[in-house]
Amino acid sequence: MNRYESLEGRIDAVVIGASAGGIEALTQLLPQLPASSKLTVLVVLHVPRDRPSLLVDIFRPRCRLHVAESQDKDPIQPGTVYFAPPDYHLMVDIGPQIALSADELVNFSRPSIDVLFESAADLYQRRVLGIVLSGGNHDGAAGLQAIVRAGGLAVVQSPDQAAVDIMPRAAIAAGSVDYVLPLDQIAELLAAL
Structure with a gap:
């Protein structure tokens, strides 16, 4: 029995935020699903x-799950990895469905990790898991705390392993998190879900 087996069946959605160093981190995580x-x-x-984003082109051949760029009003399908398109905030809405927004930048970013995490916390509540990976600003820290307040799970990449540690350190400093893990253990946790 692995140490994350107790999480099996508890989570419906995983939201992930990353910036600088994020492609490398995601390359270690997403193919493990x-x-x-x-x-x-x-x-x-x-x-x-x-x-234009090349993320779907990069990850589709590596992943066993379906990989798509998010489209406004698309129904959210299980077993799918959705990437935020450039210059749009990605949110989840009742349905569940994708919602895209061109609202103001948040943390100098559009898409913003906080915007996604806060909408996921509102919709999925205790059935969401948020992950903050490598990055160079504070985006994701407030959103991860919204997930914690909603009863979801909060995971942060170990700062000493992140290519850029500012984002993981900001997420940890913002409040309580459930796990601070290296990428191989985050992959193990995701596989257990």
Whole structure:
């Protein structure tokens, strides 16, 4: 029995936020999700707002789950990894469905990790798990605390292992988190879900 087995069946959605160093971290995590997973995974990675994203092209061949760029009003399907498109905030709405917004930047970012995490906390409450990975600003710290307040689980990449440790350290400093783990243990946790 692995140490995360007690989480099996508890989580419906995983929300992940990353910035600098995030592609490398996601490359270690997302391919570990089994094809049989019924999780919904929503990802905000800070990307340039003025260029098309290549994230679906990068991750589709590596992942066993379906990988898609989020489209406004699309129903959220289990067993799918959704990436935020450039220059839009990604949120989840009643349905559940995708909601995209061109509202103001949050933490100098659009998409913003906090915006995704806060909407996921509102909709999924205790059935959401938030993960903050490598990055160079404070985006994700407030959103992760919204997940904690809603009864969800909060996971942060070990700062000493992150390519850029500012985002993980800010998430830890903001309040309580359930796990601070290296990437291989985050992958193990995700596989157990």
